[in-house]
Amino acid sequence: MFFHAVSVGFLLLLATYIVKEAHALPSGFIAETVTSKNAISGTFAKNxxxxxxxxMLLVNQGGKVSAVEDPDESSDTTEILDMDDKICTNVERGLQSIAIHPNFEDNRYVYLYYTKHKDDCLADNSEDGPWNVISRFVMNPETLMLDYDEREEIWRGAPLHDSVHNGGAMTFGNDDKLYVATGDGGTPENAQDSKSALGSLIRLNDDGSSPDDNPYTTASGYESYHCRNTKGKVPLDASDNAICSEIFATGLRNPFRLSMDPNEKEKTRLAISDVGGRTWEEINYAGTDYEGANYGHKPYEGPCLRHSADECPVSDEFEEPFYWYQHRENKDGCVAGSAFVPEGLWPEEFKFLFIDFVFYDIYTLIEDNENACRTCIPPIPKYKNETFYHSITYPGDGKNEAKMVDMFFGPYKDTQALYIVKFGNHDTVIRIRYTGIHNEPPSVNFDFVDKYYDVDEEVLFDGSLTEDPEGDELNFKWFFGDGGKSTDINPGHTYREPGAYTVTLIVTDSFSQIQEKSKTIQIGTPPSVKILSPIEGDQFYVGQILRLRGEAFYANGTAFNEFKLEWEVRKHHDEHYHPFLGLTLGNDFDIYPAPEPEDFYASLNSYLEVILYATDENGLVSQTSRQIQPTLVMVDVRSNAPGTKILIEDEPITTPEQVWSWKEQDMHLKVENYPPYVFDSWSDGVRDPERVARMNYSEPIFEAIFCVEDGGTCLMGSISCCIGECNADGACVVPIKIPPMTEPIEPFEPLEEEISPPPTAPTTALSNSGPSSLRNNDSSSSSAIMNMSKNLGSTISTAGKALLSTACLLITVFVALIMCKQKFRQGTTTTDALIDEKVDGNGEKLSHEGSNQGTLVNVATSSSSISDNAIVTV
Structure with a gap:
């Protein structure tokens, strides 16, 4: 019955992943191109x-801000800021987001979140690495320009340990406070460490200060610091309870995008798109009702424990996402921008939308309480998703074509539309709007022979690939990029000058629905281009300084000026890539030290791609690329207790196992205790259970050595006891070494004023111990033993009363030894004795009450006298 319930739940979850093959929108919607400007995020402001x-204001990762002044009618853009040489742009760093002050008409404040340039961006550590900042600019009302030199840095974060998980989403709330989501900087522990704002949602006044009503301020009783004033972290001399006052919520991994609900008027409600690791993507509510929330990273990812789909306990400590979804096999997943649909703008069923970057999809969420199942494996949320839009892909162009990263609602004529930013090989901004016309718009496509054409050579274009789903009559308008036009379905055109031209086909159906598509055609002979370094077959190791060198020649054989060559390096991972080196002019130069794999699983599906572009004076572009694979290292992970786990890069590995790493990678290993097994050391002598080992030698072996706790089962020759010895029965027993008796104990009568009765507790302990073999002792033996006990007590009292405060066990052992000594004089070599006699305060024997409980004492000796080094095990 349980299996059936789980299977049905799993099928319901899979059903939400069905994707429409076509990129058609639901009936009544239309998609249009706004601009082909490169961007990673954007927003609207009043001009x-x-x-x-x-x-529309757009930002790209390289540090440029552009304005589209009339997005309803024109795609023309104006560049208003370029921070190219002032920010770090390697991997996920760079300019991430833009926000506009709620009173922009009065102050013209524009806020940018970016990684500040420092030491060529090479340092990646928690002390000296670059950091993210928020800068406030004032827009020039005449030119729209943002002056970098006049900026005000209102907030800074902590130094970054790595170049991933940069976060950077930013928006103003209804309370006029600036909400900023920061990533964990590639160190998961940061998300639960409030000594910096990494892995947090922070809340700021418009000048970067901390609002008094933030949850962790001094006014709220916390030892708090505004960490922008202390290099992004609480001071080193602060207490363990110190916290950054700008923190509003914690427990985030890589909160890449943030959206505000425009339908919530009385308070602030946000949606955080937090990019997951290996298993889950999640979207969390934030804002007024979620002050002080902890979203669970790193212990949790989605509804389950990190990297798990079947260990999913409900936690009262962490705020659970309102929506989660599982990665697809071999395609991962990557949640990106989201948007709340303004009430009344679209049909009622469309309330909330989100993007998955690697699926090429926008989904709409639909409430589905009936099928929700938190306790199913895997858990099913209270919403299901349906595909709203599938982005156009370009087969053969490689990865990252037309992948969507952000979206937001903004003005369009007298209503609003959804604006979507695409990032990749085909950057563009599109607009989706609701027309109410329940007739699908035409699907536009055209083709031509893909080659380099000579000047005056006729190019034949084929528009017959364009279709209308309902068979409506279509009107065609061609724009050839040189001023030429046509209304034919399959026109021909001749270009008179060499160059790269953008050809656009605009098609209108009988319902006046317009769709368009553009392609680039090159006329003339392009340059030739070649990569000289790295050479074909080169591999890289972590930290290696790679040198880029190439050459290019014009069609007439003249060599390119080196400063006209343009390079790009991409760090590929699974189905996506991270910019490792942004577009850079020059030649024969070194680039950033080669990276580590993004995570444990990235070792076998990541590589670098080096791309060289050459563009001549006519705009003709040639490019070539080369893949550089990492040098792999096989790592043998073992333990002397097979089946125990070792964490490698926070991933649990069941020993024995072989895993892949990259040469010169700093591999993080951690061992935990698995009772009854206790970590003792690594086989190379390192005793710290957590270590960092550099992979700078071939076939490294890391073996964790465990020992067994007292009472556990030991394996002779494999797992030893932590304390004591492994006996014949496979049990660990603890030896106790008896101090040597250096002087004989002579009987004497104690002086009354020097002797006090032994404490009650030790004598009581004696009454409950001892093997029963002494029960049949004759009276003379018992009397002699009791006299020796009195003499021993007297001697100890005289030597120093400190010995009387020793543990009950030690007193028991000493008394047992004295009693055994009497037996040994009768020729016994090994005695198992149970002492169950009781003595009074003077050491006299009391009556036996029938107890048969006691402690077994084994005393081994080789003669009739007790050895000075006798070992007693208890």
Missing amino acids: PRNDWKPM
Whole structure:
């Protein structure tokens, strides 16, 4: 019955992943291209030089900010800021987001979140690495320009240990506070460490200070510091309870995007898209009702424990996401931008949308309480998703074509539309709007022979690939990029000058629904280009300084000026890539030290791609690329207790196992105790259970050595006892070494004033111990033993009363030894004795009450006298 319930739940979950093959929108919607400008995020502001009409502001990772002043009618853009040489752009760093002050018409404040340039961005550590900042700019009302030199850095984060998990989403709330989501910087522990704001949602006043009503301020009783004033972290001399006052919530991994609910008027409600690791993607609510929330990273990912789909306990400590979804096999998943649909703008069923970057999809969430099942394996949320839009892909172009990263609602004529930012080989911004026309728009496509054409050679274009789902009559308009136009379905065109031209086909159906598509055609002979370094077959190791060197020649054989060559390096991982080196002009130069794999599983599906571009004076572009694979190292992970786990890069590995690493990678290993097994050391003598080992030798072996706790089962020759010895029965027993008796104990009568009765507790302990073999002792033996006990007590009292405060066990052992000594004089070599006699305060024997409980004492000796080094095991 349980299996059936789980299977049904799993099928319901899979059903939410069904993707429409076509990229068609639901009936009544239409998608349009706004601009082909490179961007990673954007927003709207009112244009101060155009009667405060809406304009779109776009930012790209390389540090550029552009304005689209009339997005309803024109794709023309104006660059208003370039921070190319002032920020770090390697991997996930760079300019991430933009926010506009709620009172922009009065102050013209523009906020940017980016990684500040430092030491060529090479340092990656928690002390000297670059850090993220928020800068406030004032827009020039005449030129729209943002002056970098006049900026005000209102907040800074802690130094970054790694170049991934940069976060950087930013928006103002209804409370006029600035909400900023920061990543953990590639160190998962940061998300639960409030001594910096890494892995947190922070809340700031518009000048970067901490609001008094933040949850962790001094006014709230915390030892708090505004960490922008202390290099992004609490001071080193602060207590363990110190916290950054700007923190509003914690427990985030890589909160890449943030959206505000425009339908919530009285308070602030946000949605955080937090990118997951190996198993889950999640979207969390944040804002007024979630002050002080902890979203669970690193212990949790989605509804389950990190990297698990079947260990999913409900936690009262962490705030659970309102929606989660599992990665697809061999394709992972990567949640990106989201948007709340303004009430009344679209049909009622469309309330909330989100993007998955690697699926090429926008999904809409639909409440589904009936099928929700938190206790199913895997858990099913209260929402199901349906595909709203599938992005156009370009087969053969490689990865990252037309992948969507962000979206937001903004003005369009007298209503609003959804604006989507695509990032990859085909950067563009599109607009999706609701027309209410329940007729699907045309699907536009055209083709031509893909080659380099000579000047005056006719190019034949084929528009017959364009279709209309309902068979409506279509009107065609061609724009050939040189001023030429046509309304034919399959026109021909001749270009008179060499160059790269953008050809656009615009198609309109009988319902006046317009769709378009553009392609680039090159006329003339392009340059030739070649990569000289790295050479074909080169591999890299972590930290290696790679040198880029190439050459290019014009069609007439003239060599390119080196400063006209343009390079790009991408770090590929699974189905996506991270920019490792942004577009850079020059030649024969070194680049960043080669990276480590992004995570444990990335060792076998990651590589670097080096791309060289050459563009001539006519705009003709040639490019070539080369893949550089990492040098792999096989790592043998073992333990002397097979089946125990070792954490490698936070991934549990069941021993024995062989895993892959990269040469010169700093591999993080950690061992925990697995009772009754206790970590003792590594086989190379390192005793710290957590270590960092550099993979700078071939076939490394890491073996964790465990020992067995007292009472556990030991394996002779394999797992030894932590304390004591492994006996013949396979049990660990603890030896106790008896101090040598250096002087004989002579009987004497104690002086009354020097002797006090032994304490009650030790004598009581004696009454409950001892093997029963002494029960039949004759009276003379018992009397002699009792006299020796009195003499021993007297001697100890005289030597120093400190010995009387020793543990009950030690007193028991000493008394037992004295009693055994009497037996040994009768020729016994090994005695098992149970002492169950009771003595009074003067050491006199009391009556036996029938107890048969006691402690077994084994005393081994080789003669009739007790050895000075006798070992007693208890």
